[in-house]
Amino acid sequence: MPDNWGFVLAAYGLAAVVLIGYWRMLVRQESDLEDRSRLAPSSGHLTPGSQTTSARAGERSHAAPISGHPRPKPDSRDPLQ
Amino acid sequence: MRVLGAVTVVALAAGLVAGLGLAPREVTQGNVQRIMYLHVPSVWVAYVAFAVVFVASIAYLAKRADAADRLAHASAEVGVVFTGVTIATGSIWGKPTWGTWWTWDARLTSVSILFVMYLGYLLLRGMIDDRERGARYAAVLGIVAAFNIPLVHFSVIWWRTLHQPPSLMTPGPAMPRVIITALLVNFVAFSLLYVYFVAKRVHLLRREAEAAA
Numbered sequence: 245m246p247d248n249w250g251f252v253l254a255a256y257g258l259a260a261v262v263l264i265g266y267w268r269m270l271v272r273q274e275s276d277l278e279d280r281s282r283l284a285p286s287s288g289h290l291t292p293g294s295q296t297t298s299a300r301a302g303e304r305s306h307a308a309p310i311s312g313h314p315r316p317k318p319d320s321r322d323p324l325q
Numbered sequence: 326m327r328v329l330g331a332v333t334v335v336a337l338a339a340g341l342v343a344g345l346g347l348a349p350r351e352v353t354q355g356n357v358q359r360i361m362y363l364h365v366p367s368v369w370v371a372y373v374a375f376a377v378v379f380v381a382s383i384a385y386l387a388k389r390a391d392a393a394d395r396l397a398h399a400s401a402e403v404g405v406v407f408t409g410v411t412i413a414t415g416s417i418w419g420k421p422t423w424g425t426w427w428t429w430d431a432r433l434t435s436v437s438i439l440f441v442m443y444l445g446y447l448l449l450r451g452m453i454d455d456r457e458r459g460a461r462y463a464a465v466l467g468i469v470a471a472f473n474i475p476l477v478h479f480s481v482i483w484w485r486t487l488h489q490p491p492s493l494m495t496p497g498p499a500m501p502r503v504i505i506t507a508l509l510v511n512f513v514a515f516s517l518l519y520v521y522f523v524a525k526r527v528h529l530l531r532r533e534a535e536a537a538a
Binding site: 247248249251252254255256258259262263266267270273274277280281284 | 341345350355356357359360363364367403406409410413414417418420421518522525526528529532533536
C-alpha cells in the first residue's frame with residue numbers, strides 16, 4: 245500500500261487547526277471578559293454628560309476632556325486667548 | 326493553569342514525535358496508520374468528556390450546584406470539539422484504507438448521532454433565556470445522550486461494520502510495545518489537553534456568571 249503521507253498530514257493539520265482555533269476562542273473570550281471587568285468600575289471616567297454637570301455647577305474641570313487636550317487654568321491664559 | 330498548559334504542550338509535542346517518528350510503519354496500511362495516534366485518543370477524550378457531562382448532570386439535578394452545571398457545559402463543549410476531530414480524522418483515514426470518505430455503517434452512524442446530540446445539548450443551553458431552566462433541561466439531555474456512548478463503543482462488536490473492532494483490550498495478537506507506548510503518550514497528551522480546556526472553560530463560565538450577576 246502506498247504511504248499516503250498527504251492523508252496523514254491532512255489529518256494532523258486539520259486537528260491542529262480545530263484545537264488551536266478552539267484554544268484561541270477561549271483566550272479571546274477571556275481577554276474580552278477582562279476588558280469588560282476593567283471598564284465596569286470606571287464610573288469616575290469623564291463623559292460628556294459629567295463635564296456638562298460640573299460646568300453647570302460652576303466648577304470647571306481642568307482634567308483632559310474627551311478630545312484629550314488638557315484645559316488651561318484661566319490665569320495661565322495668554323490675553324490674546 | 327499556565328503550568329498545566331505548558332505540560333500539555335510538552336506532552337502533545339512528545340505525542341507528535343512518538344506517533345510520527347518513533348512508531349514504526351505499519352505493515353498492511355503503511356504510514357497512513359499513523360492517523361490512529363490522533364484518532365483513537367480523540368475519541369477517548371470524547372467518551373470521557375461525555376461521561377463527565379453525565380455525572381455532572383446527575384450532580385446538578387440532585388444538588389442544583391452551579392459548579393456541576395458549569396462542569397457539564399464545559400465538558401460537553403470540549404467533547405463536541407474532540408468528536409468533530411474524531412469524525413474528520415476518521416474520514417481522512419477511511420479514504421485510503423476503505424476507498425471512501427464516509428459510509429453509513431454502525432460505528433460512523435452512531436458516532437454522528439452522538440455528535441449531533443451534544444451539538445443539540447449546546448444549542449438547547451443557548452436557546453433558553455432562563456438560566457436555571459436551561460441548566461435543568463440540559464442536564465436531562467446530558468444524561469439521556471450518554472446512553473449513546475456504549476452504543477458507539479460496542480457497535481463494531483454488535484453489528485457487522487466496515488470499521489475495525491477495538492484493537493486494545495481485546496484478545497488476539499498483541500500490538501508491538503512501541504505502538505502501544507506511542508498510543509499511551511498520545512492518550513496522556515490528549516487527556517491533559519481535555520483537562521486544560523475544561524478548566525479554562527469552567528473558569529470563563531464562572532466569570533461570565535459573576536459579570537452577569
